[in-house]
Amino acid sequence: xxxxxxxxxxxxxxxxxxxxxxxxxxxxxxxxxxxxxxxxxxxxxxxxxxxxxxxxxxxxxxxxxxxxxxxxxxxxxxxxxxxxxxxxxxxxxxxxxxxxxxxxxxxxxxxxxxxxxxxxxxxxxxxxxxxxxxxxxxxxxxxxxxxxxxxxxxxxxxxxxxxxxxxxxxxxxxxxxxxxxxxxxxxxxxxxxxxxxxxxxxxxxxxxxxxxxxxxxxxxxxxxxxxxxxxxxxx
Numbered sequence: 001x002x003x004x005x006x007x008x009x010x011x012x013x014x015x016x017x018x019x020x021x022x023x024x025x026x027x028x029x030x031x032x033x034x035x036x037x038x039x040x041x042x043x044x045x046x047x048x049x050x051x052x053x054x055x056x057x058x059x060x061x062x063x064x065x066x067x068x069x070x071x072x073x074x075x076x077x078x079x080x081x082x083x084x085x086x087x088x089x090x091x092x093x094x095x096x097x098x099x100x101x102x103x104x105x106x107x108x109x110x111x112x113x114x115x116x117x118x119x120x121x122x123x124x125x126x127x128x129x130x131x132x133x134x135x136x137x138x139x140x141x142x143x144x145x146x147x148x149x150x151x152x153x154x155x156x157x158x159x160x161x162x163x164x165x166x167x168x169x170x171x172x173x174x175x176x177x178x179x180x181x182x183x184x185x186x187x188x189x190x191x192x193x194x195x196x197x198x199x200x201x202x203x204x205x206x207x208x209x210x211x212x213x214x215x216x217x218x219x220x221x222x223x224x225x226x227x228x229x230x231x232x233x234x235x
Contacts, residue, residue: 004039006067010055011037013077014195032227044171056195073182076171077193079229084164086150089143091124093131100144109144114153118145122211143211151227165207167226168194175214183212186225194229202230204210 011017011033019033026033026047043051052059061067088108091127092101102119109117124139130209131137146159170190175182187210194201210227 002039003042003063004037006062006065008037009067010051010057011063013193014055015197026050029070041102058100058194072173073173073178074170074186074189076169078169079166080169080226081166081224082164083111083176084162085122086146086148086159087143088159089141093124093127093137093139093208095135097124097138097140098142101140105142106145108154108157112148112150112152114144114150118213119134119143120145120208120211120213122208128160133231138145145192152224162207165202166229168199168229169227170225172223172225174221176221183223186223187227190225190227194227200230202228204228 011019012020019030019037023030024034026043028047032041034089039111042048048059049061052062055062057065059065088103088105090104090108091097091102094100098121102121105119106117110121119142121140121142124141127137127139169188169192170185170186172182191201193199201209207228208226210225212226213224215222215224
């Protein structure tokens with residue numbers, strides 16, 4: 001990816017900054033920013049360093065990196081304030097844990113009378129090095145978000161309550177056409193968005209630090225990736 005493409009990506013990630021606004025910050029004209037983004041001109045070294053400070057990236061990343069990998073697959077990077085919700089979860093450690101975990105939670109929801117359950121999931125971190133290196137296993141947790149009025153005698157899974165929490169979110173279109181690149185890169189793109197906008201990843205026992213949700217819209221499979229943020233500043 002070129003310097004110009006990286007600059008355009010970072011500018012748009014920074015609260016939707018316009019070329020005019022970036023030009024004002026850099027003390028140049030909007031036409032100069034446009035030329036930089038088209039790779040028809042390049043900033044002086046001191047200005048490039050100032051760009052790196054503004055966008056929280058290294059000079060090497062800005063000039064030679066590939067910051068917007070698979071950009072066509074990613075849409076609607078945003079902040080969402082999720083209200084408090086309750087959920088049950090089930091974790092599996094195996095060679096292919098995702099399907100097993102989701103299947104188990106879906107079956108639990110059906111047995112409890114929950115129609116069209118809202119399922120989320122995340123990597124389950126408590127896996128030994130022997131399980132990873134020798135048996136090629138990994139962990140995955142699936143959860144069913146409970147309807148607000150849900151009351152049931154189904155007690156085989158613990159009901160957990162999470163308080164309201166702000167998340168950085170990105171949508172992936174057709175994530176499973178190249179899952180081993182699109183999904184990890186979505187997390188990297190979100191982390192870049194957070195860095196550019198001064199947001200910190202929140203990790204605490206009482207909230208889910210990150211998770212994924214798969215759904216369909218007009219026959220197209222989408223995945224929303226969520227990362228919890230701790231910054232008090234809005235965008």
